[in-house]
Amino acid sequence: MIGRFGIDATRILGNDAAMSEWTDTIDALIDYLRFQQENGVREVPLSPDAPVAAASRQPTPPAAASPAPASEPPVAAAAKPSPPPPPALPSLPAQTPAERRAALDRIAEHAAGCRRCPLAEGRTRVVPGQGNPDAPAILFVGEAPGQDEDAQGLAFVGRAGQLLTKMIAAMGFTRDEVFIANICKCRPPGNRAPTPEEMEACIPYLQAQIAVIKPQVIVTLGATAAKGLLNAQTSISKLRGQWTRYGDTPLMPTFHPAYLLRFPSAKHHAWDDLKSVLHRLGRPVPTEKKTPP
DSSP states (O other): OBOTTSOBHHHHHOSHHHHHHHHHHHHHHHHHHHHHHHTTOOOOOOOTTSHHHHHHSOOOOOOOOOOOOTTSOOOOOOOOOOOOOOOOOOOSOOOSHHHHHHHHHHHHHHHHTOOSSTHHHHOSSOOOOEEOOSSOSEEEEESOOOHHHHHHTOSSOSHHHHHHHHHHHHTTOOGGGSEEEESOSSOOGGGOOOOHHHHHHHHHHHHHHHHHHOOSEEEEESHHHHHHHHOOOSOHHHHTTOOEEETTEEEEEEOOHHHHHHOGGGHHHHHHHHHHHHHHHTOOOOTTOSSOO
């Protein structure tokens, strides 16, 4: 199999067993690089301690250890800093649409003052998400705001957001009828994927939003969103199209719109996923829409 970088993976790996062992890792790497490319990232910094760099250095013999003076006690290892406490979010339940909107406003206010991770230092605006607060049919979850979202404070308003709007319309909805949010509420530098620590610090806000709005179905967009809500380690190409659950809520993973902009041939797979969502909701598939625009 010759990849897009001209590498014969089967010859390198040698057999089917080895290929199976590495497939998930390779798929996840390709998904990540394609997504970063779509978001304008052209360079990936490599730490000097990364495995590739480390492999290229010649090992040096360890220096002889000098015994510590008998009068000095051993130095204790530095304690790992404790994670910041979870944010104090609105108490539940919120019963009426007005109460739910007020609860979402309070969550957004807490997020606007959040300093739980370094992303707060570089943001222009917090992007809490927006849409129908009253048990929407669908909650769409992406990974984090991009440049346009950071400037406007609204989720999915850039090129990927425009495609998402068309996908929502193809399902027979408007953006105001669904809810749109992200795992992280602040933009990572250079539109990179958020780190596990950043997602862990921010996800309480999304969890509180889910508890307030009570969506009928959740659709995660891309591998990072699926990992954030499901702790999934499998590539999105294998996760997509397979129903799972977040708590009591059915969840469908599919491709991120930014991925679909870069690889339009995957749109029919995403449309299959969205049709499955419509069937789950008991809604007809609009006949005039065969695939997402």
